[in-house]
Amino acid sequence: MTENPAAQERERDEVAESIVAEGDAPQAATAEVEAPQPTEAAAEAETTSEAPAADAAPADEVVEEPAAEAADEPAAEPAAPSASPTPRPVPRPMPRPRPAAAPTPAAVAAEAPARVVPPADAAEAAHAATFGRVDEEGSVYVREASGERVVGQFPGATPDEALALYVRRYLDLLAKVVLFETRLTARDLAIKEIDQTLARLTEELAAPAAVGDLDGLRARMDGLRTLAAERRAAAEAERAAAREAAVAARTHIVEQAEKIASTDPERIQWRPAGEQLRLLLEQWKDAQRSGPRIDRPTEEALWKRFSHARTTFDRERRHFFAELESRNAGAKQAKEALVLEAEKLSTSTDWGHTAGAYRDLMTRWKAAGRASRADDDALWARFRAAQDAFFAARDAESAATDSEYQANLEVKEAILVEAERLVPVTDLASAKSTLRTLQDRWEAAGKVPRGDVQRVEGRMRAVETAVRDAEQAVWRRSNPETRARAEGAAAQLESAIAALEADLASAQAKGDKRKVEEAQAALDARRAWLEQVQRAAQDARG
Structure with a gap:
């Protein structure tokens, strides 16, 4: 036992x-x-x-x-x-x-x-x-x-x-x-x-x-039923709140996906946008696995919107990249033709014409659009190599030519020293004669290095401009028409001054102060004009 x-x-x-x-x-x-x-x-x-x-x-x-x-x-x-x-x-x-x-x-x-x-x-x-x-x-x-x-x-x-x-x-x-x-x-x-x-x-x-005490125990159970009903109601409220929050979270995921899908394909950045959509999908799956359950109709409706947004994004992305590939293929073909032209011109010695042709090729290159990165980089390297070969050859020849033109530069700089002594012009006839001689010597001196052309040419043009301006001033002073106009204006002003002097005397005799002031002001103005006209006429007579 x-x-x-x-x-x-x-x-x-x-x-x-x-x-x-x-x-x-x-x-x-x-x-x-x-x-x-x-x-x-x-x-x-x-x-x-x-x-x-x-x-x-x-x-x-x-x-x-x-x-x-x-x-x-x-x-x-x-x-x-x-x-x-x-x-x-x-x-x-x-x-x-x-x-x-x-x-x-x-x-x-x-x-x-x-x-x-x-x-x-x-x-x-x-x-x-x-x-x-x-x-x-x-x-x-x-x-x-x-x-x-x-x-x-x-x-x-x-x-x-x-x-x-x-x-x-x-x-x-x-x-x-x-x-x-x-x-x-x-x-x-x-x-x-x-x-x-x-x-x-x-x-x-x-x-x-x-x-x-079974009756007491049953009565106690009746009280627990009331407490259980309250607990059930509280739990239902918590579940409803959790479901509402879950629906709001799922809706936010869907709205973010729809916002990405509705972005203009020309402005969207496809790789970050695709990564963001993948992250939203993981959030959706995580909400399904560990989040509160929501009613099936609502979940199916939200999933339908989310799936539609992802499908739209994928379709637009495929369409965009298909068009991009087509454009890249066209740009590649156009740029290959430009590269061939550039390579043909790379050995040309017609420096001026070929340099213009390369500028035209560059304009056409920019208008051709972009090919794929790898193709574009490779074609640009060939285009740039052909261009550099041409300009390197031209610069080498220019450097050799510039060394030959250095002596001509020294001659022209000596001519400039003589020409600049003519300014300011005091004797127009002598300055014109000397300048013509200097210009002949300037032309006979020949070309100068490319880097010095603008500098020396500018200095010679400044002397020529000074002599020309002096000649123009002398002509204006000796112009008969100008002198005749000045003398006629002086005669008219003298006549007007005599009339105003008579009006002034009459106003003074009458004691009309207002007319006296008006006549005096007009008289002073005419006298000033007459003085200017007389001075201009004197300058014209020289």
Whole structure:
């Protein structure tokens, strides 16, 4: 015989159950005997095994087992609820093997312990026992608001032992209710688990084979239903808010994708835009995997928009690059022709004409557009090499020519020194004669180096301009028409001055101050004009 009280108790319960099942107990005084609930140690061992599929949590919800269900709790002493009840493990029925042969009541009495180990909270157990009784035949009754009810039969045991078994079952039910009450405050408790637990406890409390305050326990469950409804409503609100946030996040992803897809193909940067679309797709997948679930119609509508944006982007990109490839091919063909022309001109010695031809080729090169980077770089290298070869040859010849023209430069610089002595012109006839001689010598001196042409030519033109301006001034002074105009204007002014002097004298005689002032002002103006005209006429006479 085992010395473990819990094991002894389980064995005795099984024996008694088999006795009742085989009809050894009196039938008239025996109601249906239910299988005894496992002890707390057995219940704890059962909770460590895999739960049945009906009690399993949903695949998308993680339900943590409470700490009260740890396997290191006392084995045979269920804790009674107090002001702060400790959650009890929820035992789950497991199939038990039947004994091969049912022992007789005498054998049961001989092997059974003298008494059942009482629960830890004797006060709670004692209070629960007040709701039941055991008659002479071993039938156990429980008292409810509707009257007494037979919950089972335990023959071959004392009334206290028989009652203790069903009290312990009540305490187990109480522990389940307390555990559920505690877990209702946990935020990770799923709505599905709440509903399943409520349904299971309601079924177990309908007509349990237990002795205790079952009416009070049912009333307590009614209060938990109200709390569960509030918890369910709060959870639904949280889920609705999470779904709304998830829809907003998915919508933002879709709007970003649509913004990229609607960008002008001529302005979009395809590689960064494509990378951004790939990142948005990863965000969408991550939201599907780990984010809150949204309703299927909304998700399908958003995915349709997102997929359409990606399809539009891919189509526009393919179209853009197809056109770009076509343009690149045309530009490549045009530039290959330009390169051939440039290479033909690279050996020309017609410096002036060929330099103009290269400028024209450069204009046509820019108008041809761009080929692919590799082709464009290779063609430009050939074009530039041909151009450089021509201009290098021209510069080499120019350098050789410039060395020959250095002596001519020295002659022209000496001529410039003589020419610049004529300025300012004081004797026009002598200056003109000397300048003609210097110009003849200038032409005979020949060409000068290219870098000095503008400098020396500019200095000679300055002397020529000074002599020409002096000649022009002399001509203006000696022009008969100019002199005649000056003399005519002087005669008119003298006549006007005589008339104004008469008006002034008349106004003074009359004492008309206003007319005096007007006549005096007009007279002063005419006299100033006459002085200027006379000076111009004198200059013209020379």
